[in-house]
Amino acid sequence: MKDLALLAVDTAKAKGASYADARLIESRMEHIGTKNGKVGSYETSENTGFGVRVVAGGSWGFASSDDFSRESVQATAARAVETALASSKLQDKKLVLAPVKAHVATWNTPFEKDPFTVPLEEKLSFLFKVDEALRKVKGLAIAECSMGFEREKQLFASTEGSVIEQELLSSGAGMVALAVGEGDVQRRSFPSSEGHFASGGYEIVERLKLLENAERTAEEAVALLSADECPSGKKDIILDGAQLCLQIHESIGHPSELDRVLGTEANYAGTSYLKLDQHKKLRLGSEFVSIVADSTLPGGLATVGFDDEGVPAQKWNLVQDGLFVGYLTSRETADVCGDKNSRGCMRADGWNRIPLVRMTNIGLAPGTWTLDDLIADTKDGIFMLTNRSWSIDQMRYNFQFSTEIAWEIKNGKTGRMLKNPNYQGISTEFWNSCDAVCNDAHWFPWGIINCGKGQPGQIAKMSHGSAPARFRQVNVGVAK
Amino acid sequence: MEKARAESILKKALSFSEADEMEAFIGGGSYSLTRFANNIIHQNVNEQRYQLSVRSSFGKKTGRAVTNKFNDADIQAVVKTSEAVARAQPEISELLPVPEPQVYREVDAYDEGTASLSPEARADAVAAAVALCKKNGLEAAGYFSSGMGSLGAYGEVAPLAVANSRGLFAYHRGTEASFSITTIGNDSSGWAEASSWRVSDVDVAKLTSAAVEKAKVSSKPRAIEPGKYTVILEPAAVAELLVYMAWIGFGAMQVQEGRSFMSGKTGRQLFGPKIHLYDDVYNDLLRGRPFDFEGMPVQKVAIAEGGVIKGPVHDRSTAVKEGGQSTGHGLPVPNTLGPHVASVVLDVADGVPFEDLVKGTEKGVLVTRFWYVNVVDPMKVILTGMTRDGTFLVENGKITSGIKNFRFNESVVELLNKIEATSLPVRAGECVVPGVVAREFNFSSGTEF
Known part of the structure; x- marks a missing residue:
């Protein structure tokens, strides 16, 4: 395979490319879903191919194929150069890439138990046990359980001398309980709305405690049908880690992507409120808000040895004690924000997509509170858990989130259950209203497996570590 | 993928089947996209790919496997994988037998000019759109795409051809071209987009003018x-x-x-x-x-x-x-x-x-x-x-x-x-x-x- 990767970049160079890289990918996926005691869905797939990315005439070009013959590799490389030269018709300056050391290296996701060696019967048996536990609860209409595994073997080679082999493995599972009433559908999921995924093997599924949490999950879904509606008005809110995961993702993660800031996503995903003149000046959040980007995080879904440009994994701050200090960058964009080197955020969705600046693992640094103390310290608030719905404007100011469930807090104690909770705010105002973050005992790297970006569209995975946090005087009950 | 090639692969897959029933579909195609922003082309991509999805059933047990490799050994392997998966599954009491052969309406959705649109042609159209934006003091961002087959916006694959062990066979090929533009001023933006199975229906100049007008009128x-x-x-x-x-x-x-x-x-x-x-x-x-x-x-x-x-x-x-x-x-x-x-x-x-x-x-x-x-x-x-x-x-x-x-x-x-x-x-x-x-x-x- 290495020979073919080198053939691709050598061909591109011979055709006039000033830079080329090739990524050869072999991926394997398995998804299992159950619904109300039956197999709901099952698929196992294998997908192999390669992509060639080039700079020619000062512009990018990219082509891909699933045909690994030498003729196909050469033709694909030539097609990449052809598209780059077509792009160069409309170019205002030649591309310059930040330097990266040539790496000849191997990196593999650490894991304990290869999920692809666990018999299908064992996996199904486990899901059916969870399914049965959910459906024991009277009044539950629908129980859905799922697990999924993905392995991606990558070989990266560039004209700059890098040859990097990586094997990335992710695993996860989850359950959803739906209760249906008269004109009402309520939902509870565990561990979060999309389950929980992380880099690693089957041990991740075994440690999720799905069975132990099934009955409570189903009971809460049923109870929500007769719960009171979340009130409207300004309230202090505490968000659990699973909801904060998406809050971080949408209102800090995406705006930190430097390609968005520079306008290359303006037609689709949008731009950003984190303009270059805000860098190292904007008080994005309160002193309790520090946001860390970390592509070395153990178990993180975006944890790699190298990104898809061959840049080593790193850890750095996007927000330090409330001050916006860092971007997510690539070799093309790094110098725009004053960095000499890329932060290594380029990732592609398989062999047939070009790498884009993608979020790596981005987490809210833990604070000092215990959750019990935080609730006890809240006089009139709402504790919201588990994301149900999300929306944010294209520059990432105005957001609105719904959660699956909430609990009213009165005078330091949780009281009645509330259904259809939601809240809305402006990103910087919201993060500046944060006055408490729970400690590392509550911190967990929640996984996201469906982050969309780019044209053509690409899906990426990443983790967002967070612990429950409190935000003062937020608009709640906003959908009426 | 031509009808004969798709039919040949599906027949080959069916020939390897030892299950009570089998169905399979092929999906995919070719797709090219020229993407622009800040009045330059910043991304230009092309992909060609297909996948074969096979479902085998033994009684009420059924299993699915997917591959994107199409030589005989790989086709046989995906069929055998689907059979192994099916055997390992519990029964689905409501599982229906695969359908009998069906009759389909013809849908003319293939345009050779769209299937073969070159990166140069897309770049020329984008250059004209950008020129109009520049003339009006605006920056343009968007894409011009063309392709054939059944690839979705996020690369998801729908069927081009379906066959099953009862003799059902269906095939459809179509093309698609899309142009989308966002025009950006100091404090405003405009947008227009159109798609059609035939690239000549996509009026880049008209769309660009509409988006330019929106950005101008919505300033301040x-x-x-x-x-x-x-x-x-x-x-x-x-x-x-x-x-x-x-x-x-x-x-x-x-x-x-x-x-x-x-x-x-x-x-x-x-x-x-x-x-x-x-x-x-x-x-x-x-x-x-x-x-x-x-x-x-x-x-x-x-x-x-x-x-x-x-x-x-x-x-x-x-x-x-x-x-x-x-x-x-x-x-x-x-x-x-x-x-x-x-x-x-x-x-x-x-x-x-x-x-x-x-x-x-x-x-x-x-x-x-x-x-x-x-x-x-x-x-x-x-x-x-x-x-x-x-x-x-x-x-x-x-x-x-x-x-x-x-x-x-x-x-x-x-x-x-x-x-x-x-x-x-x-x-x-x-x-x-x-x-x-x-x-x-x-x-x-x-x-x-």
């Missing part, structure tokens, strides 16, 4: 208070709302499980009397695939006529539960999602030119498109989202200024009862819909731009 946007306003929704905005409504409510599984707004409402007047909603893959502007993932022929389905709920779309599984017939909206078996709507059409009898909607509005907000729409309440079809790329105040029949963007929280069921006028339907995404004027649309908050 006013901030007005959120609240309930009469809205003039352009077709793209209407389509965005209806796609979400269809996703959460038009499928028979959702209706049968009691979690659709249509559950228990068949025959009831739920929308205004001028609302005629269909799923119609055969609409001349859409020209979609005439069969589903099981090879069942797609029917035109009336979701609502005269505002009265007629019923959802079905796959074979949901149809059997009601003693009816599939409408050809099935996804790969088995699945937990149920039948899926592909092509929403909002038909109106008295559409007028879109400009007349503006002329007929005393005071209202004109919305070019919505962004990041999501579901707040599935049973009431309350959606939230933002306006984007051209939001205007209309006063006394004229656009008087651009305004800063709003967030909305609105029930689409209620919206379809508040429509006062409609324009002529056009294609918007995978829908054919008019622009609409509707009263009391709920803009719940504002934003910074």
Whole structure:
């Protein structure tokens, strides 16, 4: 395979490319879903191919194929150069890439138990046990359980001398309980709305405690049908880690992507409120808000040895004690924000997509509170858990989130259950209203497996570590 | 992929089968996209790929495996994998046998000029669009794409050809070209987009002019208070709302499980009397695939006529539960999602030119498109989202200024009862819909731009 990767970049160079890289990918996926005691869905797939990315005439070009013959590799490389030269018709300056050391290296996701060696019967048996536990609860209409595994073997080679082999493995599972009433559908999921995924093997599924949490999950879904509606008005809110995961993702993660800031996503995903003149000046959040980007995080879904440009994994701050200090960058964009080197955020969705600046693992640094103390310290608030719905404007100011469930807090104690909770705010105002973050005992790297970006569209995975946090005087009950 | 090649691969797969029954589909194609921003081309990509999805069944046990490798050994391997998976599965009591051969409507959706559009041709069109933007002091961002086959926006693969062990065979090939442009000024933006099976239908110059005009007119946007306003929704905005409504409510599984707004409402007047909603893959502007993932022929389905709920779309599984017939909206078996709507059409009898909607509005907000729409309440079809790329105040029949963007929280069921006028339907995404004027649309908050 290495020979073919080198053939691709050598061909591109011979055709006039000033830079080329090739990524050869072999991926394997398995998804299992159950619904109300039956197999709901099952698929196992294998997908192999390669992509060639080039700079020619000062512009990018990219082509891909699933045909690994030498003729196909050469033709694909030539097609990449052809598209780059077509792009160069409309170019205002030649591309310059930040330097990266040539790496000849191997990196593999650490894991304990290869999920692809666990018999299908064992996996199904486990899901059916969870399914049965959910459906024991009277009044539950629908129980859905799922697990999924993905392995991606990558070989990266560039004209700059890098040859990097990586094997990335992710695993996860989850359950959803739906209760249906008269004109009402309520939902509870565990561990979060999309389950929980992380880099690693089957041990991740075994440690999720799905069975132990099934009955409570189903009971809460049923109870929500007769719960009171979340009130409207300004309230202090505490968000659990699973909801904060998406809050971080949408209102800090995406705006930190430097390609968005520079306008290359303006037609689709949008731009950003984190303009270059805000860098190292904007008080994005309160002193309790520090946001860390970390592509070395153990178990993180975006944890790699190298990104898809061959840049080593790193850890750095996007927000330090409330001050916006860092971007997510690539070799093309790094110098725009004053960095000499890329932060290594380029990732592609398989062999047939070009790498884009993608979020790596981005987490809210833990604070000092215990959750019990935080609730006890809240006089009139709402504790919201588990994301149900999300929306944010294209520059990432105005957001609105719904959660699956909430609990009213009165005078330091949780009281009645509330259904259809939601809240809305402006990103910087919201993060500046944060006055408490729970400690590392509550911190967990929640996984996201469906982050969309780019044209053509690409899906990426990443983790967002967070612990429950409190935000003062937020608009709640906003959908009426 | 040509019909003969697809048929040959599927026959080869069937020849390796030792299962009681087998079905398979091939999907994929070629896709090219030229992407521009900041008045330059910054991305130019091309891909070609296909995949073979095989489902084998032994009695009521069934399993699926997928590969993108097509030599004989790999085809045999994926068939054997699907058989091994099927043997390891428990029985699905409701599993249906694969369908008998079917008859399909011919859909002419292939255009050679679209299939073979070169990167140079796309670059030339983009250069002309950018030149107009530069001339008007604007920056352009967008894409021009072309391709053939069944690759979705996120690379998802739908069938080009389906075959099964009962002799069913279906094949369809189509092309698609799309141009989308966002025009960006100092404090404003505009947008226009069009797609067609035939690239010559995509008028890049006209789209660019429309987006340029929007960005110019919406400069120096006013901030007005959120609240309930009469809205003039352009077709793209209407389509965005209806796609979400269809996703959460038009499928028979959702209706049968009691979690659709249509559950228990068949025959009831739920929308205004001028609302005629269909799923119609055969609409001349859409020209979609005439069969589903099981090879069942797609029917035109009336979701609502005269505002009265007629019923959802079905796959074979949901149809059997009601003693009816599939409408050809099935996804790969088995699945937990149920039948899926592909092509929403909002038909109106008295559409007028879109400009007349503006002329007929005393005071209202004109919305070019919505962004990041999501579901707040599935049973009431309350959606939230933002306006984007051209939001205007209309006063006394004229656009008087651009305004800063709003967030909305609105029930689409209620919206379809508040429509006062409609324009002529056009294609918007995978829908054919008019622009609409509707009263009391709920803009719940504002934003910074």
